[in-house]
Amino acid sequence: MKKIFTALCCCAALAACTQLSAQEPPYLLQTRGGELAYYDAQSAQWHPTGCREEALSNEADRAALRCGLPLYSREALTRALEDFCS
16 A cells, blocks of 8 residues: 555656656666666666565556656655655
8 A cells, every 4th residue: 555655746746846847857767678777867877776566565556667767866766765665
């Protein structure tokens, strides 16, 4: 349930941020090749996390991560990784 709430909050934040700012998020959390990875816009590199997509128990989480979750701070990235990879 916590992961669903987190995914919904991220989607709501995306909608709000899209309307308020055209700024590119510094991080994007997404599944790539069946593994959770994040994109760091500053380094322009993808970083694999070692967390497998099939390990996510919730289909809503998997669907949200296939689309990609924009994250606007390092703290938000850390929280999301803790939620999805624990």
